[in-house]
Amino acid sequence: MNSREKNQVIVRSVLDQGLTVAQAAARFGVTRQWVHTLVTRYRADGPQGLAPRSKAPKSRPGTTSQAVHGRIVQLRRQLHADGADAGPETIAWHLRDEGLMAPSTSTIRRILHAEGLVVPEPKKRPKSSYIRFEADLPNGCWQADITYCFLADGTRVDVLDFLDDHSRYLLFLRAASAYSGPMVVAALQELIDTHGVPASTLTDNGLVFTARLAGRTGGRNGFEKLLQAHHIEQKNGHPGHPQTQGKIERFHQTLKKWLRPRPAPSTTTELQALLDEFAHWYNHQRPHRSIGRRTPATAYTAQTKATPATPAHDPEWRTRTDKIAAAGTVSLRYAGKMRHLGLGRALAGQPVLLLIHDDHVITSHAETAEILAEHHIDPTRDYQPATRPPT
Structure with a gap:
């Protein structure tokens, strides 16, 4: 509730879309006093005034003088x-x-x-002195990363892997010329269908895994939306600190050490065959020192799997300004893909303000504050018809 994005949506609904303070409070589930406070901060300091403020005490008696x-x-x-x-x-x-x-x-x-x-x-x-952590149960946390291997001619190939944090069970190991966001989303969905829903994931800050930490416009990407849909907690390591993903980084060393004495593959298909062979050896034949000299497959099936804790919904709040295109649409990036919201050719060229709350979009005229249409985003399609037709 205290995020800058939500605060901006609340303020602009009052200042730009003409809602009363009471209407804005009711719509967004906050108090009228909070709406008054946000509007006052915005008028005094602009968008910077909407940032969350420190709740730290003004004095610390225990601080060293x-x-x-x-x-x-x-x-x-x-x-x-x-x-x-x-x-x-x-x-x-x-x-x-x-x-x-x-x-x-x-x-x-x-x-x-x-x-x-x-x-x-x-x-x-x-x-x-090293701080060691490990998920208590299988599926408590899945670590994911993208590494690379080389073919015989020097061509670099991406390798996506998912590793269960508790058991070190290798869930996914697949090569591709390059991994895009939708490919990573498809891999995660395949794992969920096969192994169940994990309680959390841990990755670095690559754009295929997160857009919210990279300062990119366009809201959450497809990976983040899939996690949100299943109530999976998303964890990300600090930039420049790969020790946070230490297990999967160490796994990469094991993988490349195993590949090194073997003839370099000529094609991605040959590389995948090697990866499949390695995965079977790693999961079923190699006793792992960190899990009591058991194989990862044994450790993964030894206990009941963890499930998401169904935390409180973490909504996404955004605003966007645009002009309606000649085709009568405005574009909006949602779940990592560009969508087109239908508003009608009669409104072509008009400036608009979009208030985005998860998959719900309210579009108003940027100058008159007239509500033009509402949309509920269907992630399976590009063109989005209005649920409240344009006026």
Whole structure:
């Protein structure tokens, strides 16, 4: 309810489409006071005023004071210059000896890292320091990614894979010259039909997996819409941090190590045959160290599969301005594909404002605020007839 997109739809329904505050509150399920607040923010600061605002407290009594922060930095440099131990525990001791309130050693460590006073030494990092996560049940989380292989002539071929996070069971491994968004959607639907609906997915931020994190216009893509339709939680790793998808990244190493001693395939069909052979070996013949030396197939079928937790509906809110084309339509990208909304040739050239809520679109004249038509998007077709005919 607090997203910038929904707030913009609410404000423009009042300012541009002529709804009263009470009508807007009833339509969008918010209070009239909230509608008044949004309109006031928009008039004062424009669209930036509709962004969610921090709820953090204005003061933090437990925050380390600037005096203590500065003294920690001084002690670190002084102790290093003296050739003495300069770890967090030693620094805390000196602070207490000087009559200062010493923060915890973890806080001191964070300050030293933030000031660039700690030289990373990866070789000394203990294995216990790594944060390891694993889904509790099969289908609790599916990791997906696209890697690549090369044919004998050097041609690069994409390989799409889905891996069950709990059991490491390889759900999908298929080669193609290049993977598009609709191809990834079809693969996910095939897996759902075969293995059931997972509780969540984990991918990187590639455009075939997500459009909402890439700053692209056009709303959610087909992959995101399919997840939404089945109440599947979508998880995405941070850009430049492939460790989040560590299992599937490590799986890619296993795959390419297995392919390396074999003759390079001449065609995508030959590569797919190798991938099928690898998938059978990986799932049914190779005991996996991370799952107690069981095969992924055994681990995948050992427990009841997880299902989506049916979280609260996460609606999509957007606005768009356009001019009606000569054919009497306006274009709208929905689920990663361009759709054409019918409004009638008589309105060609007129400027319009589209308010989009999931698959529901209300189109009004951008200058007069007159409601021209309503549409409910049918994702199976391009042309979308109006559910409320143009006036």
